[in-house]
Amino acid sequence: MAGASSSSYVLILCSFLFVSSAIAQTSFRPRALILPVTKDPSTLQYLAQINQRTPLVPVSVTLDLGGQFLWVDCEQGYVSSTYRPARCRSAQCSLARATGCGECFSPPRPGCNNNTCSLLPDNTVTRTATSGELASDVVSIQSTDGRNPGRNVSVSQFLFVCGSTFLLQGLASGVKGMAGLGRTRIALPSQFAADFSFDRKFAVCLSSSTTARGVVIFGDGPYRFLPNIDASTNLIYTPLIINPVSTASAYSSGEPSAEYFIGVRSIKINEKDVPINTTLLSIDSEGNGGTKISSVNPYTVLESSIYNAVINAFVSELSNVTRVTPVAPFGACFSSRNIGSTRVGPAVPNIDLVLQSESVYWRIFGANSMVQVNNDVLCLGFVDGGVNPTTSIVIGGHQIEDNLLQFDLATSRLGFSSSLLFRQTTCANFNFTSNA
Numbered sequence: 001m002a003g004a005s006s007s008s009y010v011l012i013l014c015s016f017l018f019v020s021s022a023i024a025q026t027s028f029r030p031r032a033l034i035l036p037v038t039k040d041p042s043t044l045q046y047l048a049q050i051n052q053r054t055p056l057v058p059v060s061v062t063l064d065l066g067g068q069f070l071w072v073d074c075e076q077g078y079v080s081s082t083y084r085p086a087r088c089r090s091a092q093c094s095l096a097r098a099t100g101c102g103e104c105f106s107p108p109r110p111g112c113n114n115n116t117c118s119l120l121p122d123n124t125v126t127r128t129a130t131s132g133e134l135a136s137d138v139v140s141i142q143s144t145d146g147r148n149p150g151r152n153v154s155v156s157q158f159l160f161v162c163g164s165t166f167l168l169q170g171l172a173s174g175v176k177g178m179a180g181l182g183r184t185r186i187a188l189p190s191q192f193a194a195d196f197s198f199d200r201k202f203a204v205c206l207s208s209s210t211t212a213r214g215v216v217i218f219g220d221g222p223y224r225f226l227p228n229i230d231a232s233t234n235l236i237y238t239p240l241i242i243n244p245v246s247t248a249s250a251y252s253s254g255e256p257s258a259e260y261f262i263g264v265r266s267i268k269i270n271e272k273d274v275p276i277n278t279t280l281l282s283i284d285s286e287g288n289g290g291t292k293i294s295s296v297n298p299y300t301v302l303e304s305s306i307y308n309a310v311i312n313a314f315v316s317e318l319s320n321v322t323r324v325t326p327v328a329p330f331g332a333c334f335s336s337r338n339i340g341s342t343r344v345g346p347a348v349p350n351i352d353l354v355l356q357s358e359s360v361y362w363r364i365f366g367a368n369s370m371v372q373v374n375n376d377v378l379c380l381g382f383v384d385g386g387v388n389p390t391t392s393i394v395i396g397g398h399q400i401e402d403n404l405l406q407f408d409l410a411t412s413r414l415g416f417s418s419s420l421l422f423r424q425t426t427c428a429n430f431n432f433t434s435n436a
């Protein structure tokens, strides 16, 4: 009697546990998501793996901070039972601002369906674009509590665009597309924020190492790096500026740029003003000029007159150090024997990008300004963008490594940490050991 009643009690308890864990599984709402990022040593591109399709496969993609959306090659090797093209005039097409309606005159396959809307997938490394079908498929990504990766979560209808095999030219070996983190509604940050109802915020922390991973975190902080440093605190904030004219390789008129622009007002080296033509620092009515941040340029690119002024000022501030023959693509190189080292890299003059007021600046220290090209030579890691480039200053990968950048799309604001080396951590210090 007593035995029977206790075993039915056990049975009830078990089914209760089963039911409650099934509910927890389906109602689990991550507060943030995490995407590990590697740096490809030959192209210097930052790469991530997106787990997509049914069955799930890891798809290697080049990270494009200002990119409009995720695009992948659908021409070769795209196999999935959950691929769905976006039908013309559907809510998906309108969210993506894809107004056209297309037909395809080959046998149907992912990327080739009738009555679908299309967009222009863009290889922003080679600046080549084509037309591709808007579609959705399953994407799975790891959640995080801001400290470790947690359980994987999936989005059943993640929007992306089908690219072509030829569009992969110029991307790192094995890469099958690009992951756009730009300002559109269908770029990764906005889609994840909408799918999991968290803030439209994300952080990028790129590692300077080709062997240790950096990270993109979708959602708000904390963003903890070993040894327990929350890099979302002590950020400096500056407004993000919308360039009203698209900077993509191909676009329809009236489209704003998906890229992240900030308002640099002047440049200082060793706290002295560098004489530059300030007209180049603002964005004109055709969308030219201004300053943007890019993950597809390995080094900062400056319009020629700005480049020459920066090189001259830097060289004169470092006149006590032997200048050596420049090593391409750089213009100012120095013997590293005469340069001391500090916690934040080689002991060279600081470069400040002065923002909305004199007291708000992005300070670039030696670790982010200098590139070690060989044992004896350090070069200033800026390159000449020629005369009349579309954008006057493109802050590139080397200058943002080991800095945490938080983009807040709702308030159109960038938070930046400057060098994390000051806080005795790096972007490679996220603890990737899962605690799921």
Ligand SMILES: *[C@@H]1O[C@H](CO)[C@@H](O)[C@H](O)[C@H]1NC(C)=O
Binding pocket: 103, 104, 105, 106, 107, 108, 109, 112, 113, 114
């Ligand atoms: C699309 O429709 C056209 C006829 O309008 C047909 O020739 C073609 O095969 C169809 N393509 C696909 C991919 O179904």
Ligand SMILES: *[C@@H]1O[C@H](CO)[C@@H](O)[C@H](O)[C@H]1NC(C)=O
Binding pocket: 051, 140, 141, 142, 152
């Ligand atoms: C979760 O995703 C990660 C990387 O995206 C993968 O390595 C891991 O195997 C996945 N875990 C499970 C339980 O599916």
Ligand SMILES: *[C@@H]1O[C@H](CO)[C@@H](O)[C@H](O)[C@H]1NC(C)=O
Binding pocket: 277, 278, 279, 280
């Ligand atoms: C400054 O740059 C603008 C835009 O390129 C140009 O029109 C102007 O002539 C330049 N001014 C000087 C003094 O070089």
Ligand SMILES: *[C@@H]1O[C@H](CO)[C@@H](O)[C@H](O)[C@H]1NC(C)=O
Binding pocket: 317, 318, 320, 321, 338, 339, 340, 347, 348, 349
């Ligand atoms: C050269 O000048 C820099 C910056 O002013 C200083 O940090 C460095 O110690 C000097 N180096 C030598 C060899 O005097």
Ligand SMILES: *[C@@H]1O[C@H](CO)[C@@H](O)[C@H](O)[C@H]1NC(C)=O
Binding pocket: 148, 226, 431, 432, 433, 434, 435
């Ligand atoms: C990384 O996280 C794991 C899982 O929480 C933990 O066991 C480990 O101690 C952490 N590593 C360090 C170096 O703190």
